[in-house]
Amino acid sequence: MPVPLWRPPVWPVPVLWTLALGLWGLSRQHSVWRDEAATWQVARRPAADIWHMLGQVDVVHGLYYLLMHGLFACFGPGTTTLRLPSVLAMAVAAACVTVIGHRLAGVWAGLGGGLALGLLPAVQFYLQEGRPYALTAAGAGISTLLLVTLLQGRGRTAHWAGYAGAVLVCGLLNWLSLLILPAHAATLLWTRAGRDTWARWAVASAAAAAGVLPLILFSRQQSRQVSWIPSLTWHMLIGPAVLLTIGAVGALLNRPKAGRLSVAAVGLPLLAVPQLALAGLSLIRPLFLDRYVLFSMLGLALLVGAGLSAAVRAVGPRYPRASSWLVPAVVAVAVVALLPQSLAKRSPASRVDDVLASAADVRRLKRPGDAVVFIPAARRDAALVCPADFAGLRDVALEESPVASGTLKGVEAGPARIRTAMLAQRRILLVTDAPGVARPRSAGRDKAKAAVLEEYFTVVADEQVRGRRLTVYERRSRADGVAR
Known part of the structure; x- marks a missing residue:
């Protein structure tokens, strides 16, 4: 009896493919947007300060911040260190889908x-994102592969633990x-799994859920962080549909069958259930963001693969040679068709703003003795990511630093104290959002900052770049008719 020839595994091909897509334009022309800036500035804090911050804000990302803290400590801060974990994680997810x-x-x-x-467009976006969503997709791929292994009768107790x-x-x-x-x-129901399988799955699932429950309960105290998410509308469901x-x-x-x-x-089920469940939850509290269920794209990829396999089977009997080139040909056509979108997602314009670009403008336009203010206070992220570019500037509105206060943007003084501090300055740099992405000013502090600048200062420079705006103000002289 002839010994079957050894065939190399298939999964390295998609892994290398995904790595290539992830490394392509990884720095996005050396840009970092506001969500990634949160990762960057928190990861640079000492572990004790990160733990202190999690008690106030962003506890849902605590594990990710600690992971990135370790990576920044080992390899230094930078766009590669920031985004490479997402690239590697999605490569793991691709391997799981393939297997x-x-x-x-x-x-x-x-x-x-x-x-x-x-x-997939959503995957290409978060493939190069310094946030935890690609890592979640990798974990979903691993857990789904383990479940398939167990349903095929190949698994043991260690697989359930995994x-x-x-x-x-x-x-x-x-x-x-x-x-x-x-x-x-739903997969267990579809496959009519036995009672023993259901029992083991229930134990494993309950153990995992119990481990996450404290995080869920504590994070409810910080629910204001997602208060900006809009209510679910029919238009938002077109894409998922x-x-x-x-x-x-x-x-x-x-x-x-x-x-x-x-x-x-x-x-x-992997594609549909998370999407539909999140839509259902959003009827109670708005939470519908595609990144929260990015892992459902693994289900879509599996089904696309099944469709391609069916096409190969249909073509094979009549065109056996051509059938072997069908999948590579379809992938090549998809690459060409998606090229404009792929290029767009790798440009700084694909995100709302660019923290690094605004910091570079500050470095170029600042002078010794200048002050700086931020509208809103969250735009202080530029100074936290690039402290060297803001060196020598007095942050006149800040009362307690982000590290000391255990927050992402620090604690600012009251409107009256901010007004007094600003009136004592001769030149002020204002870092804010560009008009196209700026939200109406609602905070009293921000209104006070804007009022002082409008009444007592005049604009001498105004730069807008990639969603951020830097305006340089100088105090009006008495000759202008405005008292100091």
Whole structure:
């Protein structure tokens, strides 16, 4: 009996593909936007100060901040250190998609799904994002692969422990990732899992959820952080509806059958359940943001792979040679079609603003003895990310620093004290948002800052770059008719 030839694994191809997509334009022309600036400035704090801050704000990202603190300590702050963990994590997710697809529907399903993941627009956006969402996707991929292994009868107790650990880590990175549990429950229902499997899954899921529960309860005290998320509207559901339609087509092409473990049984719940569950939660409290369920894109990639595999099977009998080139050809066409969008997501304009660009303007225009104010106070992130560019400037509105106060933007003095401090200055640099992205000023402190600048100062320089604005003001002279 001939010995079967060893075949190399398929998963390294999508891994290298995803790494290439992630490393392509990784620095985004040396730009960092406001969400990433939060990661940057917190990661540079001592661990004790990070822990102090988590008691006041952003506890939902605590594990991620501590991870990035360690990486910044080892490799130094920079756009590569900031974003490379997301690239590596999504490469892990691509490997999981490939292995799952290969096991359940063949080599083309695995290869097609793994390659498709990195091309999905939402994935391309967060592939190069210095935030925890790609890491959550990697954990979701690992937990789903472990579940498939267990449903195939290959797993042991250690696999269940690994499953619980993966779900736990995902939940600590973003507790909304626990929505993967009802998705996996739907897979168990679809495949008619036995009582023993249900019991073991329930224990593992309960253990993971119990580990995340303290974070969920404590984070409710900081719910004001998500108060800016708009209420759910029908327009917001158009995108998810399109994705679900594409996924449903892929599931149908996979010829799903009740009781059979298939790509459809794994991918369709993974895509649909988190999206629908988050929409349901958003009816109670607005939370509907695609990044919170980015891991559901793994389900879409699996279903796309299943559709490509079905196409290969359909073409194969009549055109056996051409069928082997079908998946590479479709991927090549997708790359060309998505190229404008891919380029756009790798440009600074793909984000709301650029912290580094505004800091560079400050370095160029500041003079010894100048003061600086920020409207709103959150724009202080530029000084926290690039302290050298703000060296020598007096932050006249700041009463307690972000580190000392355990906050992201510090504590500012009252409007009256800010007014007095500003009137004592001869030149003030104002860092704020560009008009296109600026929100109406509602805080009393910000209104006081703007009123003083308008009444007692005149503009001598005004620079706008990538969503940020730097305006230089000089005190009017008595000749202008305004008393000092």
